[in-house]
Amino acid sequence: AVLRDDRALLGLSDAGAHASQLCDAVFSTYLLEHWVRDTGVLTLEKAVWRLTGHPADVFGLRDRGRIAPGCFADLVAFDPATIAVGEMHRVHDLPAGADRLVARAEGIASVWVNGRPIVEDGADVPFRSGMLIRNGGGR
Structure with a gap:
């Protein structure tokens, strides 16, 4: 019921405090894989809006x-039939060699940030785009 309620803003994070014990970064991919494709609790269109337009509005x-x-072009091209959370693994790339859990999303073809590609044909490209955004005042 909460997933279908537009009054609930979807998302979760503990700001990385437990990065070596859990990986919340898979949340949006899991939402598309499980709650859209596997169970049909949300439509694809509703899930994409809940992950993009809804938080932007709030x-x-x-x-x-x-x-x-006039909007920034932050886009993800994915296949709804194959989108899935990849295998979880541990990397040691934090300061002092600290570890964290990561998982790549499967079924993502391309990603653009501010109109510039950062993933093409499922592979990272060396260019990084982005900028700090500030609170726009909410609604």
């Missing part, structure tokens, strides 16, 4: 969360 980010003229 936080007052008027130029984010939608595909429209």
Whole structure:
């Protein structure tokens, strides 16, 4: 019931405090894999809006969360039939060699940040795009 309620803002994080014990980064992929494709609790369109447009609206980010003229082009091209959480594994890339759990998403073809590709044909590209965004005032 909570997943279908537009009053609930989807998402979770503990700001990395437990990065060596759990990996919440898979949340959006799991939502698409399990709650959309496997169970049908959410439609694909509703899930994408709940992950993009809804939080942008709540936080007052008027130029984010939608595909429209004048908005930043942060896009993910994925196959709804194959989107899935990849195998969890441990990496040691934090300061002092500390570890964290990571998992790549499967079924993602391309990702663009501010209109620039950062993933093409499922592989990372060396270019990194992005910028700090500030609270837009909320609603």
